[in-house]
Amino acid sequence: MARPPKLILFDLGGVLIELRGVATMAELSGIDDEGELWRRWLDCRWVRIFESGGCTPGDFARGVVDNWQLPIGPDEFLEMFVTWPTGPIDGAEDLVREVAAVMPVGCLSNTNELHWDANTEHWPLIAPFRHRFVSHKMGRVKPDIDAFAWVVDAVEVAPASVLFLDDIDMNVEGARTAGFCAERVSGVEGARRALEAHGIL
Numbered sequence: 001m002a003r004p005p006k007l008i009l010f011d012l013g014g015v016l017i018e019l020r021g022v023a024t025m026a027e028l029s030g031i032d033d034e035g036e037l038w039r040r041w042l043d044c045r046w047v048r049i050f051e052s053g054g055c056t057p058g059d060f061a062r063g064v065v066d067n068w069q070l071p072i073g074p075d076e077f078l079e080m081f082v083t084w085p086t087g088p089i090d091g092a093e094d095l096v097r098e099v100a101a102v103m104p105v106g107c108l109s110n111t112n113e114l115h116w117d118a119n120t121e122h123w124p125l126i127a128p129f130r131h132r133f134v135s136h137k138m139g140r141v142k143p144d145i146d147a148f149a150w151v152v153d154a155v156e157v158a159p160a161s162v163l164f165l166d167d168i169d170m171n172v173e174g175a176r177t178a179g180f181c182a183e184r185v186s187g188v189e190g191a192r193r194a195l196e197a198h199g200i201l
Contacts, residue, residue, distance in 0.1 A: 004199055005163040005181060007131070007155060008099055011142075012109040013085065014167035015191055016092040016125060021084035028070050038168050042110075042143065044068070051110045053136035060112075082114050088125045091188045096128050099200060106131030108151060108164065110141050131155060142166070143174025152178075163198055165191050 013019040022034060031037045041047055046063030049055045055063075061074035061081070070077060099105050111120065111134045120126065133151050140147040152159050159179030166172050167186050175182035183194040195201045 003161070006104070006157050006161040007163070008103055008105045008195070008200065009108045009131070009133070009151070009162055009164045009180075010096065010105065010129075010191065011164075011166035011168075011171065012107055012111070012120070015165055015185060015187065016089060016096065016107075017120065018086045018089050019084050020086055021081070024080055024084070025068075028072065029068055035169065039170065040068075042141075042168070042170055048141055051112050051135045052139050052141050053113070054139075057112075057114055078114075085115050085120055088123060089188045093125045093128075095188050095192055095195075096125060099195060100128040100130075103200060104130045106133060106151075106155075108133040108142070108147070108166075110135040112136045142171040143168075145174060145178050148175055148178035148180060163194075163200070165194055 010016055022037060025041065026032055026037055029037070031040065044064065044067055046060050046067055050060035057078055058074065061078040064070070065072065065074050065077050096105060105128060107129050113136055116134055116136065126132065131154070135141045135147065138147065138150050140150050160181060162180045164175045164180045164182040165185045166175065166182065167184065169184055172182045172184045185191045185194050192201065
């Protein structure tokens with residue numbers, strides 16, 4: 001970047017929060033390539049509808065089980081799905097607070113009512129975020145360009161002045177297409193290295 005960013009946006013799952021969902025879906029679907037698994041998940045009609053706030057948890061579960069031809073029923077899938085976010089990765093809250101001390105921070109996450117409203121939203125990790133962009137409240141999902149456009153309109157910061165950290169290539173590519181500075185990172189240490197490289201820490 002020619003100039004330092006004015007806003008740091010973190011993805012949550014895979015960057016700051018541990019998710020067991022990837023391993024679960026790999027086992028249930030038989031897809032052992034993580035990149036392919038994420039492509040199918042992000043392209044799945046029922047995932048997109050649910051994580052943009054467009055259907056009930058029951059409809060989502062039935063749709064995913066049918067679409068993916070999973071070997072379990074919708075009720076069992078939903079019970080497993082609720083437990084996917086297992087908690088912040090070690091050092092995540094410290095990292096966010098460290099960045100928040102020098103620059104505005106926010107999160108931009110594909111999530112849903114089951115994971116966010118009754119769970120993640122209330123974790124201390126979330127408190128330092130000045131901006132909280134979550135897909136089911138925005139009605140938009142990554143990697144769609146309109147999700148990133150929504151952020152720009154809300155914060156009134158030029159896209160090039162936003163540094164976005166995500167662990168999925170498709171989301172990073174979408175952010176870059178929207179004009180963001182975006183880096184693919186894995187976990188807290190990966191995020192820290194990217195922030196150091198951009199002169200934030």
